[in-house]
Amino acid sequence: MGPTRAQFIQFAPAALAVASAAVGPWSAVAAAAAGAGAWAINASAPALRSLIACGTTATGCGIAAHQLLASGMDPLFAFGLAVPAGAAALAHHRNTAGELPTLPATTAAAPAGQSSQAQLITAWWAEFISGPTQTEGRKLIQTGAVLAHLALDVGDDRLSFTGVITLPQGQQVRVKAADIAAVYQIPVSHVEMGDPKHYAPNALPVTVHLKKAATAPEIAAGAPTTPEQLWAAHVAVPDGAMPGTTLALTRYDGPLDWEGTASRDRKAIGTVNIGELAGNLNLSTIQIALAPTDKPSQMGVRVMKEHALMHGTMLSSVVDELSMDSRGYVRLGTYIDARPALVPLAQPGSGARHLYLVGGSRSGKSGVLEQILLSAHRSRIAVILSSPQAGTIAGAGLAAFCGDGLDEAMGALRLAYALMLDREARYRSPAFPFTDPLVLTVIDEAHMLLAASSQYHAEAKAIVEQMTRRSLKRGIGVVLATQTPLAEDLGNSSIIRSQLLIGGGAVFLRCARGQGSLVGVNAVEGAEGLDLSQIPPQWPGQYAKVADRDMSGLDTTAVAKPEDGTFGLGYLLTPGSQAVQFRSLYLDVPPASLAGNQQPVQVEDCEAWHHREAITRTRVVDQRGKNLVGSLADLLAKAQQGASALPQQRAQTDPASPAGPADGQELIKPRILELLREESIPMTAETIARKLGTTAKNVKPRLSELKKRDEITNENGLWRAA
Structure with missing residues (x-):
């Protein structure tokens, strides 16, 4: 074997120095040859500089030594000239041995004088x-x-x-x-x-x-104490959460702060019950995070003493990431490993995306919806908001059309369906990008429309099934929010859930006890075994404060902090992946305040939008929920028929309209205005109807019309004169 590259760079100058005493001027040729060889093998810059210096020194010493020998002087003088050459060789060896690592080419220049x-x-x-x-x-x-x-x-x-x-x-x-x-x-x-x-x-x-130096745990004799021992004793046993597995630690910062990989020999681990695993390790469920790997026989495990997402990520600190990027993604929160949690609102070149949102009361569901409304606004996406429970979405003003209340929410759903039919008529073969804006149809508390007990069950179910199937390629996405993942909340429709998950993703937040299990008929691929009711309402340690009667949390002047509750903590599921623990952004400022002075993005100027008032009052299915209107022309014709019959129906049913159809429609509006101005207090629609001696069904349409004229206002379901 010949010398290695490092050996050549280090010892070639020393050989030249010794040879120069005898060869004389020819050492210059040898030094040049060594330099060319070092260049050919890509020697580093310090090595080349040292080699050139060494060759120059050796050349000068060689010439002087040759002249001394030729003049007949003592050879010892000539040999002494080799000492400078040797010194140069030693300096070269020191330079190459202490060579610094090369920085990446993409990094910026570092200040001089640093290590x-x-x-x-x-x-x-x-x-x-x-x-x-x-x-x-x-x-x-x-x-x-x-x-x-x-x-x-x-x-x-x-x-x-x-x-x-x-x-x-x-x-x-x-x-x-x-x-x-x-x-x-x-x-x-x-x-x-x-x-x-x-x-x-x-x-x-x-x-x-x-x-960071790892602190080795002290192992007590007898009882298992290390994570590996605890795993083998309680988790890997036949009745444990992951039988037959072994744990290999990848990070250890204490008995309650470590990461590792659980493996089973040539067998898939399968679904893991997170509640059972927490019980085996004597921890709460949110202290454990699982991370599936590419191998079915392995599963990543993380145990946290203090939850990584306890302090949250402020909305105002990442507001720039709320706008849709070139791939159609927006930031919804933060994953357990501190990476941004992204969800798609659109797929550039292909249309819009769906989103399925599950979360019970006080879980952070409304905050996620407000954040989605803000992201849509900043991304210039139009929103049709259907909110059966009036006054629950603070960012409703960012929507192009808002149906606030049960009847109005159904009207918004009809309008979204009509818009899809309109675009299908105008775009026979979808070609992107088209000039119309992307549209999000946001349905909050969807179970109030879709559940079998709802008066709008059949119609809402038919519309949502068709939209989740057909609307994406027309640039209309569906964001559907319910309180539980139970099938009955979606009208017992497997089509709606499957299309939502295929067309976008899902966010799972805390649910009520007994209503959050994703098993059996409620199972979701990628989120097997999750029980959302196991997400506690407070972080570990908060229960002790309640038990100890700690009153510090009742300070009315204190600002709420992310660690005051687990709002927004849950799991994010994107297409083709596993559900990963994440937390939505903490709303430290109202989302609407970050919208700027821009007006809400409007739906395009089209037939469906022109006739929106009539469409919102027109049923698109018959009483049995059959014969769904399938074209825009049929829907507009049905809406016009309903509009012509409406005055006559009102004259027959409205006790406040004795003077005739047209007069009766207008007489009740001045009475509503007069009542609100005289009382000078906000009232619900039911209170107004009781004071006027009529029904809320007759009052609500007039209230909506007066609101559109800016004669009255509505705040959280309470009406008052403008």
Whole structure:
């Protein structure tokens, strides 16, 4: 075997130095040949510089030694000239042995005088957090947030750095621990940031543990104590949650903070009951997160002493990520590993996307819907909002059309169906992009329309089934929200659920006890075995505060914090993946306040939109729920027939209309206005009807008409004069 590249670079100059004493001027030729060889094998820049210096020294010594020998002087003098050449060879060896690692080509230039580790830390900070960056398409976390006063703590089993995140005067630090953890690919728990209340807004100290010394647990004799021992004793046993598996740790920061991989020898692990696993390990369900791998025989396991999502991600800090990106995704929250949780609202070139949202009372479902409305508004997507429970969505003003209340919500659903028929008539063969805006049909509390007990059950079920099947390629998506994943909440329709999941994804939040199990007829592919009722309403430790009568949480002046409850904590399921634990963004500001002064995105100017008032009052199925109207022309004809028959029907049924059809329709409106102005207090539709001696069914349409004329207003179902 010949010499290696490293051996050639290190010892070739020494050989030249010795040879130069005898060869004389020919050593220049040898040095040139060595330099060419080093260049050919891609020697590094320090090696080339040392080699050239060594060759030059050897050449000069060789020439002098040759002249001394030729003049007949003592050969010892000639031999002494080899000493400088040897010194050059030793310097070359020292330079090549202490060579620094090369930084990636994409990183920004690091300040001079730093060690190689400090250079890498500074370069990655500039590349991904502060800038300036040369990488096209990369979005910085906060431009100008430089890392000042960098200091390293290096040991055999640890590596950490400290610094101060510094911005120009007048700006505020928005870099979060999760951002830094994502850049340096470390757990969020390895990032320690100062409390902003104790420092200037533009300067915040930070400590990052790139490598943290693991604390070996003390093993007591007899009882299992390490995670591997506990796993073998309680989880891997035949009656455990994952029988026949073994646990291999990948990270250990204490008995309640570790990660590992559970494996079963050549057998699929299958569905894991998270409740049983939590019981085996004596933990709460939200302290455990499972991460399925590509191998059916392996499953990632994470145990958390303090939940990684307990402190939440503020809506105002990531508002720029709410707008739809080039792939059609918007940010809905944060995954358990600190990565952004993205959901598709559209698929560029193919149409819109669906979303299935499940969440009980106080689970954060309304907050997710408000966030979706804001994302649609910022992405210039029109929204048709159907809200059977009046006044529950604070961002309703961002919708192009809002049906607030049970009857009005059904009308909004009819309008969305008519818009789909209109686009089908105008776009026989869909070609994207077309000029019409994308549309989201948001149905909140959908069970109030779809359940068998609803008066609109048959009609709503027929419309939603057709829209989930046919609307995507026409640029109309469906966002459907219910309180439970039970089949009856979707009208016992397997079509609606399957089409929602195929056409977009699902968000599962906490449900009432006994109503959140995703097994049996309620099973969802990718979320097998989940029981949403096992998500507690408070984080671990809050129960103790209640038991101890800790009254600190009753401070009316205190600002609510994300850790005050598990609002928005759940699972996100995207097409073709497994459900992953995540938390929606924490609404630290009202979403509508971030919409700016832009008006709501409007639906295109079309026949369905022109006749929207008549369409919202026209049933699209018969009394038996059959014979769904299948074309826009038939629907408009039916709407016109209903509009012509409406005055006569009102004259016969409205006790407040004795003077005739047209007069009766107009007489009740002045009475409503007069009542609201005289009382000067907000009233519900039922109260207004009782005071006028009529029914709420007769009052509600007039209230909607007066509201459109801006003569009255409605706040959370309470009407008052404008």
